[in-house]
Amino acid sequence: MPHSPALAVVLPALALSLFPAQQAAPGDVSSVDGIVAAVYDVISGPAGQARDWDRWRSLFAPGARLIPVGRASDGTVTQRVITPEEYATDIGPRLEEMGFFEREIGRVAESFGQIAHVFSSYESRRAPDDAEPFARGINSFQLYHDGTRWWVVSVMWDSERPDNRIPDRYIGR
Numbered sequence: 001m002p003h004s005p006a007l008a009v010v011l012p013a014l015a016l017s018l019f020p021a022q023q024a025a026p027g028d029v030s031s032v033d034g035i036v037a038a039v040y041d042v043i044s045g046p047a048g049q050a051r052d053w054d055r056w057r058s059l060f061a062p063g064a065r066l067i068p069v070g071r072a073s074d075g076t077v078t079q080r081v082i083t084p085e086e087y088a089t090d091i092g093p094r095l096e097e098m099g100f101f102e103r104e105i106g107r108v109a110e111s112f113g114q115i116a117h118v119f120s121s122y123e124s125r126r127a128p129d130d131a132e133p134f135a136r137g138i139n140s141f142q143l144y145h146d147g148t149r150w151w152v153v154s155v156m157w158d159s160e161r162p163d164n165r166i167p168d169r170y171i172g173r
Contacts, residue, residue, distance in 0.1 A: 023058060024055075024058035024059065024149060025038075025055070025058070026149075028055070028058070028059060029058075029059065029149035029150050029151070030149065030150070031150065032109060032111070032116050032118060032143060032150060034150070035059055035143060035150045035151075035152060036104070036107075036118055036120055036141060037104075038055070038059055039056075039059060039139075039141075039152065039155070040102055040103060040104060040122070042055050042056045042059075043056075043095055043100060043102055044100060044101045044102055044103070045095070045096070045099070045100070045101070046099045046127065047096070047097060047098055047099035047126075048096070048097075048099075049096060050096060051088075051092055051095065051096060053088040053092060056084060056087075056088055057084060057085070057088070059084075059151070059152050060084040060151065060152045060153075061144065061151035061152065061153050063153075064083070064084055064151070064152055064153055064154060065081050065082070065083065065153075065154045065155075066081075066082050066083070066084060066086075066087050066154070066155050066156075067079055067080065067081050067082075067154065067155070067156040067157070068080055068082075068156075068157055068158075069156060069157065069158040070158065070159065071161065071164075079156075084152075098126060099126045099127055100124065100125075100126065101124065101125045101126070101127065101128050102122050102123070102124045102125075103122065103123060104120050104121065104122055105121050105122060105123050105136070105171055105172070106120075106121035106166075106170050106171040106172045107119065107120050107121070107170075108169065108170055114144055114145045114146070114147075115142070115143065115144050115145075116141075116142075116143040116144075116145075116150075117140070117141065117142055117143070118139075118140075118141040118143065119138055119139075119140055119170055120138065120139045120140075120141060121136070121137070121138050121139075121166050121170045121171055122136065122137060122138070122139055122157075123135070123136045124136070135159055135160070136159070136160040136166060137157055137158055137159040137160050137166070138157060138158060138166060138170060139155050139156075139157045140155065140156045140157065141154075141155050142154045142155075
């Protein structure tokens with residue numbers, strides 16, 4: 001069957017009408033700062049507190065991806081590609097069970113036209129008053145502005161390890 005340009009337009013529109021996007025809070029999506037802060041805010045909270053996964057979904061563009069990168073026990077570098085929905089259903093329950101607070105500790109951002117890239121250094125704690133974070137790393141956000149609002153297209157992250165320290169230029173603003 002030959003490719004139909006009309007189907008390329010109609011099918012995505014039909015999908016959006018069948019599965020409408022959650023309405024985003026204007027403060028969450030009106031700026032790069034707002035959308036990055038909203039991502040951290042949604043995933044953070046004490047043990048036993050449900051997260052606002054509808055708000056989470058409202059931040060991501062259709063087709064968005066989350067990509068954790070790491071190192072397996074044999075030293076192999078790995079990456080896993082998941083959707084925002086898979087994050088909410090697969091990882092979300094663990095965040096809610098154990099408590100999880102992630103906060104930005106530094107940022108380097110670049111933008112051009114309707115796109116932005118943010119290297120957001122983070123630290124993670126089980127409770128906000130924990131003496132030391134249990135993890136640190138960098139979230140690499142790719143964002144785009146559709147003329148009305150910002151969307152998260154992807155977030156790729158890697159954790160700090162003894163052989164993978166966060167460079168000083170990514171700590172602080």
